[in-house]
Amino acid sequence: MTESQEIDTIIKALAHPVRRQILAWLKEPERWFADQAHPLDYGVCAGMIDRQTGLSQSTTSTHLATLQRAGLVTTQRIGQWIYYKRNEDRIQAFLQAINATL
Amino acid sequence: MTESQEIDTIIKALAHPVRRQILAWLKEPERWFADQAHPLDYGVCAGMIDRQTGLSQSTTSTHLATLQRAGLVTTQRIGQWIYYKRNEDRIQAFLQAINATL
DNA sequence: TATATATTTCGAAAAAATACGATATACAAA
DNA sequence: TTTGTATATCGTATTTTTTCGAAATATATA
Numbered sequence: 354m355t356e357s358q359e360i361d362t363i364i365k366a367l368a369h370p371v372r373r374q375i376l377a378w379l380k381e382p383e384r385w386f387a388d389q390a391h392p393l394d395y396g397v398c399a400g401m402i403d404r405q406t407g408l409s410q411s412t413t414s415t416h417l418a419t420l421q422r423a424g425l426v427t428t429q430r431i432g433q434w435i436y437y438k439r440n441e442d443r444i445q446a447f448l449q450a451i452n453a454t455l
Numbered sequence: 456m457t458e459s460q461e462i463d464t465i466i467k468a469l470a471h472p473v474r475r476q477i478l479a480w481l482k483e484p485e486r487w488f489a490d491q492a493h494p495l496d497y498g499v500c501a502g503m504i505d506r507q508t509g510l511s512q513s514t515t516s517t518h519l520a521t522l523q524r525a526g527l528v529t530t531q532r533i534g535q536w537i538y539y540k541r542n543e544d545r546i547q548a549f550l551q552a553i554n555a556t557l
Numbered sequence: 558t559a560t561a562t563a564t565t566t567c568g569a570a571a572a573a574a575t576a577c578g579a580t581a582t583a584c585a586a587a
Numbered sequence: 588t589t590t591g592t593a594t595a596t597c598g599t600a601t602t603t604t605t606t607c608g609a610a611a612t613a614t615a616t617a
Contacts, residue, residue, distance in 0.1 A: 361472055367557075368470035369605085370463055376557065399564060412606050414565055433563045433614040448554055455469075455478065455546060471575085501594055514576050516595055535584045535593045 356450065359424075363447050366423035371406055372416050376425060378405060379439045396429060396436030458552065461526075465549050468525035473508055474518050478527060480507060481541045498531060498538030 354362070366372055378385040382393040386401045403413040417437060420426045424443045429436045456464070469475055480487040484495040488503045505515040519539060522528045526545045531538045 364466065364470050364475075365604095368466050370459075371605095373466075373557075400562090403564095408605095409607055410564080411566080411608075415605080418565080430564095430613090435564065444557060448557060452550055452554070455475075455550060467574095502592090505594095510575095511577055512594075513578075513596080517575080520595080532583090532594095537594060 360447070360450055360454070363423045363425065364451075366419050366425060369416070369419075371408065371413075372420055375402060375406070375416065375420065376439060376444075378402070379426065379437065391431075391434065391436075395431055395434075396427075396438035398434040398436050400434075402437065462549070462552055462556070465525045465527065466553075468521050468527060471518070471521075473510065473515075474522055477504060477508070477518065477522065478541060478546075480504070481528070481539065493533075493536065493538075497533055497536075498529075498540035500536040500538050502536075504539065 367376075379397060382389075382397050385405065386393065386397045389397060389401050391398065399414060399417060400410075402417065403410045406413050406416075408416075417426070420437075421428060425440055425447075426437050427440050429438070469478075481499060484491075484499050487507065488495065488499045491499060491503050493500065501516060501519060502512075504519065505512045508515050508518075510518075519528070522539075523530060527542055527549075528539050529542050531540070
């Protein structure tokens with residue numbers, strides 16, 4: 354994927370309020386997901402995010418997949434759970450790119 | 456419109472390659488629209504942009520309207536022409552906002 | 558092994574965005 | 588006033604995105 358295609362994928366991923374909201378929540382997991390039964394160091398598990406969005410489980414999963422395809426989040430499976438984290442490096446790289454090109 | 460709605464409108468406007476391309480062209484009007492019959496200080500007139508995109512006149516006009524609604528470009532009518540310019544202040548403000556929130 | 562939980566993937570419906578040609582509007586010039 | 592040029596808007600078809608419930612997959616536990 355060329356850089357301009359990557360930017361396209363990222364901007365499209367950001368072009369939905371729910372996905373931006375998820376990224377914002379993941380900036381402060383302890384604030385938004387304090388009741389998670391597992392350590393927040395792992396990330397936030399998909400089910401917690403479902404409940405926060407209020408959308409159906411499958412819809413939220415689709416949004417998470419979009420964020421992941423764009424590289425904006427990383428995942429880690431532990432047992433039956435899949436933990437999501439922001440990919441700060443990638444987010445910073447995107448911000449640099451858009452600052453430079455826009 | 457709240458700030459977060461404005462960001463939403465702007466990101467959606469940026470979420471199409473043709474619209475980002477138009478903004479890029481407008482950064483260097485003398486390079487991309489050197490053959491415009493009118494002074495480039497006015498901006499670039501819609502017809503020149505049509506020709507550059509290769510899309511139909513009406514489709515390009517719709518893209519320009521989207522950019523304008525987002526505040527990313529300003530327009531100025533002179534006679535029968537409508538000239539488009541980047542709105543640098545607004546673009547910078549958006550970059551600041553997204554750097555701070557993303 | 559059977560059952561339960563967490564998550565993704567599938568199939569389909571609904572909503573939003575894109576694109577086009579045709580028409581309308583605005584202005585200029587004959 | 589008529590004609591021509593530039594641009595926006597309308598009506599509509601197509602494509603893409605969003606959303607959901609149901610089914611599939613993966614793991615854990617009884």
